[in-house]
Each structure stands twice: as C-alpha cells, then as structure tokens.
Amino acid sequence: IKSIDGGNVSSQYITIPQIFDTHYQGQINHSVTYQIYPPNIRWYYQDPTAIGGDCKVSGKGNYTAASWDLNNKRACLYGNTDNNPLWTYTVPTLSAETHTSISDTGGIIAVASYQDINLFNSSSNVPIWNYSLTSLPDTGNAGPVCLTSDGNYFIATAFRNDTSTALFFSKNSPTSLWKIRIPNRIYGVNISRNDSVAIISSYNTFVVVNVFSGSIRYTGSITYGTQARQGISGN
Secondary structure (H helix, E strand, C coil): CEEEECCEEEEEEEECCCCCCCCCCCCEEEEEEEECCCCCCCCCCCCCCCEEEEEEECCCCCCEEEEEECCCCEEEEECCCCCCCCEEEECCCCCCCEEEEECCCCCEEEEEECCEEEEEECCCCCCCEEEEHHHCCCCCEECCCEECCCCCEEEEEEECCCEEEEEEEECCCCCCCEEEEEECCEEEEEECCCCCEEEEEECCEEEEEECCCCCEEEEEECCCCCCCCCCCCCC
C-alpha cells in the first residue's frame, strides 16, 4: 500500500498467511518511508559556436557520448559529475554530422563521421577499431551507428542520396558480417535491448532485421517521411 503526502512516499507491505494456519496470531506489518527529491541539473554545457548533435547515455547514466557539429567538430565522452569531457576526438572537417553510440557499461563508444567509423574505450580518445567507407565500391558518408548492449557488435551505415548501406561488424574484425541496401538516406538505427532485432529507417522506408544474421523480417513504408530514429521494444 503506497500513499504520498507532501513529497513523502509511505509504503506498507502486508503479508496474509494461509487462512487455515492455526498458528496465525495476526497480520505482519512492515512500513518504510522515503523522500522523493525534486529533479535537478547535475551539469550542463553550452558551446559558443558548435551545434550539439547525436547524444547517447550509458545504461546507468555514468557516461554520455555526444557529438558537436558546424564548428569545432568533435565527439566527446562525458562523465556524470561535471561538464569537463573525459576525452575529445576531433572529427574530419568535411564531416557534415557525427553519430555516436555507447554500450550499457560505457566501455565501448562508437563514433561515425564523414567516411570513418571508429570505436573507442572510455579511457582514451585513440580509436581501438577503424573502418573506412572508402573500401566500399560506392563509399558514401557515415550515418547512424548502434552498438549491441555489451558493445561487442554494432550496425554502421553509409548513406547516399539514392541508396544506403547498413553493415554489421564485430569489434574484433574490420570485415562486415553482413550488409544490406536500403532505398534513400538512412536516418536511424535502433537495436532492441536484448540485441535480437534492429529497426533501420530511411526517409520513407523502415526495415526490421535479425541482428546477428541480417535476415529481413519485415519492410514497411513511412507515408509522410521522417528523419527520426524509429522505436523498438526491449525484446
């Protein structure tokens, strides 16, 4: 039983023993009261010349991977105590926008910009893995990227005006495990919490794929178009 009074939440747990228990002397009560604290901003940062881009937070909120576009183009990893980045990685000046992803623990961070896809760990801005889209026959620019929850695998994208490519990698190999083509520019990639299914969306199309095989489960259309990442449930 829960009740709220002036910001205090009181919880009372009542256990009813078996009705035919002849040793029953009375119901068991245990109550606890705790305080709801108002929301507060832990830190914020405002860049004078750059535009905030893609922002992803680790599972427990200990790390935030954020990109900055327009001027002073870069990707930064932040902790949760202040606005001083743990590290900063400068992306190519030709990059129009930078995309990020982060594993649940914050141990692996993906940064996709211009024609490069890089993986980092939380301790250094030196990439631990790199893939250049120039190795593709039609290159393209780096689009959205999404890591599995443990950071061991991820889906990366290369977009073009007419068609795009989604590629699936292990962080232990620069060779893609599968790749598929999707009409138009890819705007979003989202992997389910249990890492089994992903939804990849372009302006007017979305594709649902099995993460580890790349087999397409379903394809649909977006009637009026969108530049947003599509949602997917945990399982």
